[in-house]
Amino acid sequence: MDTIETHGAGGGTQLVLEHASRETGTTMRFGLFLPPKTRGLLVFLSGLTCTEQNVLTKGHFQAAATACDLAVLCPDTSPRGEGVPDDDGWDFGQGAGFYLDATEEPWSAHFRMRSYLHEELLPAALERTGVDASRVGITGHSMGGHGALVLGLSEPDRYRSVSAFSPIASATRCPWGHKALGGYLGPDAGHWAAQDASLLLAKGYDRDLLVDQGLADGFLEEQLKPELLEEAGHHGLTLRRHPGYDHGYYFVASFLPEHVRWHAERLV
């Protein structure tokens, strides 16, 4: 594991690290924030077009994570580089891995973000931080909010706490999701349901969930559709709608410290 960047930040140390992944067949870069004392780990999954850099530099979680004794793991959004297939659109291919394992050619060889996260990155981060595997939470933004909900709801033993910012609430019912799921998993929509946060939530979840959404978000009606999470009928869902906030990191940074504290209450 190579250290690419080291910065003092918010009372701890913000690292950018790089390692060779057998799941993606590429070199993967990620952020790892280490507070002075570590009692839990929060995973932050980023949105379309992002690398690990966006939330590291604009999410401003570091001081809150130090105050709560949480390490924060910030993966990239897809495999990258020469030899990795890509798409002309910004919403598919590199920068848009959707946190799943692709089954369709040419994506299936490298686009294995779920297995990369669960089989390689998360175990490596737990080993590096010394955090107990039962004290892991997950959150994320947009495509990453979708990823946090889908991974968290489908694997409650892996993630004790789950929250999201502006998530794609139902990937089977929006254009971004149709493009991604059709491309990575094939046209048979019967294979898509396991990647839909609202459908997973409707199957039942025995913990609370925190979701924040800005009302000035230009993707709200066509792509995000948080009302579909509400329609899943989960009484533990807190969905907060914030007037004036858009889809960008000004919004994420405004509420991410609060999410860090919310996760810490459930993890440490």
Next chain:
Amino acid sequence: MDTIETHGAGGGTQLVLEHASRETGTTMRFGLFLPPKTRGLLVFLSGLTCTEQNVLTKGHFQAAATACDLAVLCPDTSPRGEGVPDDDGWDFGQGAGFYLDATEEPWSAHFRMRSYLHEELLPAALERTGVDASRVGITGHSMGGHGALVLGLSEPDRYRSVSAFSPIASATRCPWGHKALGGYLGPDAGHWAAQDASLLLAKGYDRDLLVDQGLADGFLEEQLKPELLEEAGHHGLTLRRHPGYDHGYYFVASFLPEHVRWHAERLV
């Protein structure tokens, strides 16, 4: 005045605005953060190569400014655009205005950042926010820390409170300063002293000053030299040295909320 961007941020509204400046002869862009209630104004001057965007997206001052009822004004670092002279180096010309009024050709026509700030931008921001002119503080980073100290120390009636991050402590005694002052003001070093924070401080200042400096800052020894501020012998100077912090915005963001509160204690 044109509104370029509007974002909900930290409980208030982050604006990016643009206006025609008679002092610089260009269109100037700047950030203005408006909290729900405004009782004072803090000016943040940015460093070499920055635009207003760096501190807006990475400085994370908004929530603290909301909590303290401070508007925050974030100017650009120079005039820009076609017809504005530039230099091949990143430390002189566009992006490197040093917050002074140039006297040398070809810079003197446009590089009038001090007059732009004091005659145009600050009055416009006070009018827009309704803040009383006696409740203005100034801070900044690197070249902007230099600017905050030089403007604040030389005009105590305009700036009631002054702080800085990693400032160029003595522009007459470092390579960045020699290049900038020589280029903008000419080779006669007798004209440079009014642009030197440490020399101004040695002449006397009757208030306290807060300066933060990272000890992992690669510019510390050759360019910044905070010890020269200490040698000025001002008892009100608090110079904090932070191990592990470098010159970037991870450092600024880690302590800027605290500076916001420090200024608010002196302004409102």
